[in-house]
Amino acid sequence: MGALRELAVSFVVPGPSGVAIRDRLRVSQTDAAVLAEVGVHLGSLASGDLAERSRQGLAHDVAGWAGRKRELTAKSSARWAGSITKATNDQWALARRGQAAYLGWLRGQISSVEARLARPLGAKADKREGLARGYASRGEWHAKARRLHTLKDRLATVEADWAAGRVRVVRGGKRLANTRHHLAVAGLSEQLWRERWQAERMFLSADGESGKRFGNETIRITDSGQLSIKLPAPLAHLANAPHGRYVLDATVRFRHRGQEWRDRIAANRAVAYRIDHDTARGRWYATASWQRAAVPVLPLEAALARGVAGVDMNDDHLAAWRLDVHGNPVGEPQRFFYDLTGSAEHRDAQIRHALSRLLHYTRRCGAAAIAIEDLDFTNGTSREQHGRNKRFRRLLSRFPTAKLKARLVSMAAEQDIAVVTVDPAYTSRWGAQHWQKPLATPARKISRHDAASIAIGRRALGHPIRRRTAPPPQHQSDGAGHRTAQAGPDTRGRDGIRPPATDHAPGDVSPSGKRKRRPSTPNTVRGAPVQLVFTDQERLDAFRKPGAALWVTRI
Structure with a gap:
């Protein structure tokens, strides 16, 4: 068996450093x-500037x-330049x-x-031994x-x-x-x-400037939504x-993060604006963006203080377990x-949902962190690594790892939820080996992805993936110290006993929520039902004379 590679240390992903919001411009023909x-x-x-x-x-x-x-200032303005x-x-x-990146891919x-x-x-x-497999046939070889000569020619050109x-x-x-x-x-x-080519090559983007009115002198949007543009000299x-300004008839109302945007322009802080034209829909859009102040990254121990939700990302679903x-x-x-x-819009909406x-x-389960894998499939979709498994290579190539991670970090920051990568x-x-079978029941099927979410969460918490380590060297008790996969001595309730399965009222649902029938009666004398039968005189004697004997009749 080959040696396992060294695992990277888990860490909390820093929050987003910028914000971008967009609104539609209902412009007139003029x-x-x-x-x-x-x-x-x-x-x-x-x-022309890009060519230069x-x-x-x-x-x-x-x-x-x-x-x-300087050359562009004469043809537009200093800020546009x-x-x-x-x-x-x-x-x-x-x-x-x-x-x-292309150079590295070619060399690999x-x-x-x-x-x-x-x-x-x-x-x-x-x-x-670190040896690759050979090709299957002489034709493939x-x-x-x-192809090797083609790749070397490309490499020479790119170098x-x-x-x-x-x-x-x-x-x-x-x-x-x-x-x-x-x-x-x-x-x-x-x-x-x-029309589409012209719309994609247009330039209507202006950087913000702190201290200026409403945070931007070139493309200005007031707190009332009025949009005006500083026209180029020609x-x-x-x-x-x-x-030399042109004021549009259309107004802008940023509904998403609108209050944050208004607070920023009220303080005359920098806000960058971009105006786009969607020729397919015949619509114009205005996008506002700005940078956020750097927020200290939450320590890993603080992020995991209330547990974690382990998430396994797959081609068609997210498997999660708290x-x-x-x-x-x-x-x-x-x-x-x-x-x-x-379409791309449909895929993006599906991911966000x-x-x-x-x-x-x-939020409902009470955790304050989400654990995900630090996946990178940029170099893992080649045929040299996965052979003729075209279906698997297509799955990796279309898997939106970067978009999922970026979206999750941005959306989790608004919910005060930390994202931990492992x-x-x-x-x-290992998740399937140690967790899939023990957690499966006749009424609940555990998939390999569900077990992987547990492995991801345990790795984020710093626990080994396996449920229980080997016993100490002397004997099976904890004389040499508690096992690494068990709770420490300072954990309250670690020595508590497990409640019996019959510890609930007759006819109620079991604590697991699965078993519906009542506990069976044992076939012993002690397990037989008991009925106490007393006469009136015996009840009086019981109250008058403490310790009086009670007659018990078993039926």
Whole structure:
């Protein structure tokens, strides 16, 4: 048996550092025309600035940034130029991080293919020696040898781009750009594609500035909901308000976190705004975002003081079970289902609905923390690792681990519930081994995922997954100290006896809630029912003479 890998330490996930809220803009035709014209003009400036930033590559510095900003100021304004250049730098940095991740993926794929090509055909994997399995046939070996050369050519190209500081970015999205060549498959006409392409390339985003009126001078939204935009210099003739501003007829009312947003703009604190156009629905939206003050992370011991709800994330549901501070499962297992088919909006709504039910369950059961696995499937969906199991590889590739975790952390912070992540190693295997069969009853079926939720919760609490450790070396009592999987000496009630199964009124439901029949009568004399029969004289004697004998008649 190979050695088990070292488990990572559990930790409390920090809360969200930012907030974003959105509201629909019911604009008129005039407002829509002005917004489109301003967005297209600023979008063209953003495209040119991105091209200039890409040409500078690794030679970019503060002086180059200032030069780009001066050039854009003459074509828009100082604040618009600052927002455009900052967005360009963020986009270039994001592309650079994606390039680094792609480099790591290519190198991992090349090493996996080379390791399998070096093994004989049909050779089995040897985990103890760290040897990969060989390919099944000569044809597969030949196809993988050709793929190896393709991967090496890609790696050489990406390494050259990385060394030169060259990134490949498409404003508007690479997928939408490729859709232009497949309009029939996408079900779009050329005009509809043009409208969507123009909407994606528009730039209507302004960073906030603390100390300014309502927290933003470029795109301003007052406490009454009035929205106004500072027009670029070439479009100043469109202004309908003083100082080159255009005031929209539509008003903004942020219903979600509206009070928090009003308190922020009342103190003139920075709020960033973005205006988007959804061409499919023909709607405009305004999004407000701001940063939150850093909140100290709750200590792990404090988060787990009232137990934890262990959660096992699966392809179609969340399996949850509440555990007390000693790692004992309490109550019944819970499952929160969701459907990840359909559109992106449908999948996102399904995830939010499942997480909402999970948070409500955690609040009801009295726990203050949720334990989840720190899953990462970015490098685990390759055919080299999972072979020809296409169904399992598709399951991993569509599993929304990052979205689930980000959504859960954001939603749990509003409910004052901590999120604890644990190492995912062996939770399903050990949970099924130690908890699935003992908890199963004829009336309750325990799945492997339910048992895994217990293993996750126990790992977060710091307990071993197995229910009971081996006895001390001398004998089976606790002479050498209590067992590590048992409650400590300072735990109240740890030596209490288990109440008998018949410790309830006849005819009532048993404490477990499952058994309905009454306890059976033992076949002994002591277990026979007793009836006391007294005469009137005997009752009088009993009261007059203490200790008088009572006649007992058994029937």
